[in-house]
Amino acid sequence: METKSKAAAMWKALKKRPLSLLGFCIIGFFLLVAAAAPILAPVPANSRSAYLIPEDGYNPEPKLPSAKHWFGTTENQYDLYYGMVWGTRTAFKVAVLVVGLALMVGIFLGSISGFYGGWIDEGLMRFTDIILAFPGLVLAVVIVAVLGPSLDHVMISVAAVQWPSYTRLLRGDVLAVKEREFVLAARALGASDARILIKHIIPNSIYPLLVVASLDVGSVVITAAALSFLGLGAPAGYASWGQLISMSRDWILGSPGNAFAYWNTVFIPGIAIFLFVLGWNLMGDGVRDILDPRQR
Amino acid sequence: MLKFIAKRLLFLPVVMLGVTMLLFGALQFLSPAMRASLYVRDPRQLSALNEVIQKYGLNKPMPVQYWIWLKQVLHGNLGYSETAKMPVAAAIRSFFPATFELTLVSFIPILFIGIYFGTLSAVKKDKLLDQTTRIVAITGYSLPSFVLGLFLLMIFYGHFQIFPPGRYSLNVDLLVHSSNFHHYTGLLTLDAILNGDFAAAGDIFSHLVLPATTLIYISVALLLRITRSSMLEELGKDYVRTARAKGLPENVVVKKHARKNALIPVVTLSSLLFIGLLSGVVITETIFDFPGIGRWSVIAAQQLDVPGVMGATLLSAFLFVVANMISDVLYAFVDPRIRLN
Numbered sequence: 001m002e003t004k005s006k007a008a009a010m011w012k013a014l015k016k017r018p019l020s021l022l023g024f025c026i027i028g029f030f031l032l033v034a035a036a037a038p039i040l041a042p043v044p045a046n047s048r049s050a051y052l053i054p055e056d057g058y059n060p061e062p063k064l065p066s067a068k069h070w071f072g073t074t075e076n077q078y079d080l081y082y083g084m085v086w087g088t089r090t091a092f093k094v095a096v097l098v099v100g101l102a103l104m105v106g107i108f109l110g111s112i113s114g115f116y117g118g119w120i121d122e123g124l125m126r127f128t129d130i131i132l133a134f135p136g137l138v139l140a141v142v143i144v145a146v147l148g149p150s151l152d153h154v155m156i157s158v159a160a161v162q163w164p165s166y167t168r169l170l171r172g173d174v175l176a177v178k179e180r181e182f183v184l185a186a187r188a189l190g191a192s193d194a195r196i197l198i199k200h201i202i203p204n205s206i207y208p209l210l211v212v213a214s215l216d217v218g219s220v221v222i223t224a225a226a227l228s229f230l231g232l233g234a235p236a237g238y239a240s241w242g243q244l245i246s247m248s249r250d251w252i253l254g255s256p257g258n259a260f261a262y263w264n265t266v267f268i269p270g271i272a273i274f275l276f277v278l279g280w281n282l283m284g285d286g287v288r289d290i291l292d293p294r295q296r
Numbered sequence: 297m298l299k300f301i302a303k304r305l306l307f308l309p310v311v312m313l314g315v316t317m318l319l320f321g322a323l324q325f326l327s328p329a330m331r332a333s334l335y336v337r338d339p340r341q342l343s344a345l346n347e348v349i350q351k352y353g354l355n356k357p358m359p360v361q362y363w364i365w366l367k368q369v370l371h372g373n374l375g376y377s378e379t380a381k382m383p384v385a386a387a388i389r390s391f392f393p394a395t396f397e398l399t400l401v402s403f404i405p406i407l408f409i410g411i412y413f414g415t416l417s418a419v420k421k422d423k424l425l426d427q428t429t430r431i432v433a434i435t436g437y438s439l440p441s442f443v444l445g446l447f448l449l450m451i452f453y454g455h456f457q458i459f460p461p462g463r464y465s466l467n468v469d470l471l472v473h474s475s476n477f478h479h480y481t482g483l484l485t486l487d488a489i490l491n492g493d494f495a496a497a498g499d500i501f502s503h504l505v506l507p508a509t510t511l512i513y514i515s516v517a518l519l520l521r522i523t524r525s526s527m528l529e530e531l532g533k534d535y536v537r538t539a540r541a542k543g544l545p546e547n548v549v550v551k552k553h554a555r556k557n558a559l560i561p562v563v564t565l566s567s568l569l570f571i572g573l574l575s576g577v578v579i580t581e582t583i584f585d586f587p588g589i590g591r592w593s594v595i596a597a598q599q600l601d602v603p604g605v606m607g608a609t610l611l612s613a614f615l616f617v618v619a620n621m622i623s624d625v626l627y628a629f630v631d632p633r634i635r636l637n
Contacts, residue, residue, distance in 0.1 A: 259454030
């Protein structure tokens with residue numbers, strides 16, 4: 001009952017924010033595309049994986065949209081429409097897995113650090129200091145370069161750069177919550193450390209972390225796409241927006257006399273990444289505004 | 297205050313040691329043969345891989361290898377960067393001024409636009425101007441730099457044939473490297489003006505326009521938001537009501553009373569923003585082929601040019617710690633209520 005009225009209040013607050021509503025619509029649209037990918041862009045019968053974009057010949061020159069290829073083709077004739085549709089799934093996968101992974105590490109280490117204090121806390125905090133002192137993208141590039149280029153390694157490396165700030169944020173809140181009476185009461189009743197942490201402290205301190213994480217989804221997607229753009233992500237022909245835009249790099253100046261000869265290879269994946277990130281940012285902004293009335 | 301600064305400076309070597317140790321640790325995931333092949337530039341040398349391993353001590357335990365590297369660094373020898381084709385120290389000296397110039401050219405407009413429109417946006421809350429500013433801000437930080445960069449290159453360089461990538465044109469390249477061009481500051485636009493060559497200054501500046509526009513559009517959002525929310529908070533306080541009740545003109549209330557206090561978080565944040573720009577220009581420099589630290593560090597990281605990555609990382613870790621310190625000191629300086637301890 002209570003959650004229902006909370007949801008209703010949330011909906012009411014959202015209705016007053018057309019921009020946040022727009023964010024929900026954009027992400028909803030991409031969700032639909034991702035879910036309907038097999039219908040929108042049927043997988044060719046002889047394909048080894050749905051994420052491999054079908055190739056129509058080997059001509060290096062990209063082609064403009066046509067009846068056969070709705071968005072045209074990239075260099076080496078990968079079908080752009082197919083790549084965009086299936087790339088939506090890749091984008092969601094990256095967004096959810098990277099933020100999820102970083103959150104898991106952040107929650108685990110942050111709660112331990114704040115709860116136990118002492119040398120564990122000191123050690124972990126100095127370690128996060130060091131990671132935060134890195135230029136994030138360069139560290140991520142080193143990690144991928146060492147592990148070898150692949151989409152999984154891109155996700156691992158972005159999460160590896162992301163977790164320290166989550167750890168520090170949660171640690172601070174755990175420090176405050178662990179002094180509260182209900183924690184003392186639980187301890188007096190003989191609850192174990194694990195039970196106190198999981199049942200009492202984490203549920204009461206995790207809220208700010210979740211808000212920050214929801215605001216981070218956009219920038220995480222950008223970082224992962226940037227690594228793909230640098231050629232460290234999935235191999236050529238894999239359905240990933242960052243990979244598609246990286247393939248357009250050699251063609252942005254067009255043909256002599258017509259700078260926009262291959263506009264589709266840059267604009268279509270570029271606008272998609274922009275809208276996807278915009279959707280998450282608008283949504284995150286709305287959630288923060290509703291949860292934190294001081295910002296209004 | 298001095299004690300605080302001294303403490304932070306003591307912390308500096310700790311962070312720098314940690315950063316390099318971590319990088320070194322990451323590189324140990326590669327086998328000695330793989331790391332040795334990073335030094336090999338000619339397939340014929342591959343038969344001599346074992347000698348390379350011996351020469352650089354690549355099969356020794358990690359702490360020993362780290363110690364070898366550290367000893368060299370402490371002697372002032374940062375090694376040779378294969379990707380820059382020059383010693384690391386020389387590479388930093390050559391790339392850093394370029395990045396610094398680009399950062400400066402972007403940072404100053406960001407500061408003005410951010411503070412001016414942030415204030416205006418708070419004063420005219422929920423009006424058209426506020427809504428427009430918010431939309432510009434949110435689209436700015438939703439736009440990946442490589443997407444915006446490619447769009448700008450396509451339109452302005454490709455179509456209109458203005459604002460080319462790189463740092464200067466060929467004829468200016470020859471000029472800057474000639475003996476009668478004096479490098480007073482390292483900032484080439486300024487140097488060209490000081491040398492009296494306005495055509496060259498114009499050329500160098502035209503190369504800065506697109507990367508700077510990219511950085512400004514993407515980074516101004518942060519300052520806009522901080523100024524706006526901090527301003528909103530101040531405008532709701534009692535002393536502002538008092539000032540208004542005294543009958544002061546609104547302009548004075550906003551500019552002399554509220555904004556002075558609202559700028560406290562902005563000032564401290566801006567030193568961090570500056571550093572964020574300085575080490576965050578990686579992608580922008582790569583797209584515009586701008587020969588700065590960011591582009592070099594990414595190439596070095598991609599090709600696992602160990603001395604190069606180590607050098608670039610050391611530099612940015614150093615800047616990071618110093619910027620944090622400056623930000624804390626500034627904080628205490630602009631707001632006497634805050635004491636550092």
